[in-house]
Amino acid sequence: MPKLKIALIDDDLDRAQYIKKSLIEHDFEVVACLIIDHLNMFDLQQLHADVILLDMDHPHRDIIESCVSQFDLPTVLFTKNSHKDTIKNAIDAGVTAYIVDGIDPSKLESILEISIEQFKKHKKLMTDLEDTKNKLADRKDVEKAKVLLMQLHSLNEEHAFQLLRKNAMSHRMTIGEMARRLLDAQQLLQNQLKD
Numbered sequence: 001m002p003k004l005k006i007a008l009i010d011d012d013l014d015r016a017q018y019i020k021k022s023l024i025e026h027d028f029e030v031v032a033c034l035i036i037d038h039l040n041m042f043d044l045q046q047l048h049a050d051v052i053l054l055d056m057d058h059p060h061r062d063i064i065e066s067c068v069s070q071f072d073l074p075t076v077l078f079t080k081n082s083h084k085d086t087i088k089n090a091i092d093a094g095v096t097a098y099i100v101d102g103i104d105p106s107k108l109e110s111i112l113e114i115s116i117e118q119f120k121k122h123k124k125l126m127t128d129l130e131d132t133k134n135k136l137a138d139r140k141d142v143e144k145a146k147v148l149l150m151q152l153h154s155l156n157e158e159h160a161f162q163l164l165r166k167n168a169m170s171h172r173m174t175i176g177e178m179a180r181r182l183l184d185a186q187q188l189l190q191n192q193l194k195d
Helices: 013-025 036-041 061-071 084-093 105-153 157-170 175-194
Strands: 005-010 029-035 051-055 075-079 097-100
Touching (some): 013 051, 013 105, 051 061, 061 075, 061 084, 075 105, 097 105, 157 175
Parallel strands (some): 005 029, 005 051, 051 075, 075 097
């Protein structure tokens, strides 16, 4: 099994160096060891990390959100802070796992593997949700476009749909995209007539 590639981000330089050494001794590959103050200078995607290991004494939501959004990787937060509001804020900010304990390299692999799987599951759910939203929007736009074609050309619903589909195919686009083009064109014409 290949080594997990870890990007270690810490708010304490000495501790970060110690943790990095310990992780390497336990057969992890540390592809980055960064201090929170220098995060904006790095692109972890280019380092091909599997997971971000965030070690913070005082987790701040804005720092966590920055890590989660900037790097789009599973993010495991280790801290001694067990305050309920801090935990809630960190989870709301997008951490995959919140561990109230020090980093124990002998237990870390299981924690990271579970976090990576949770992250993948969450990403799939978000992708599925976005796909469902897009399909619903397409359906609404297709219905509006059919009504418009029916009014403009005295067509029945089936013929309006066939016309929309035929044009979408000939322009190599989805029927939803064609419907939006038609609706945009109609809106443009209405606006010009008002001016």
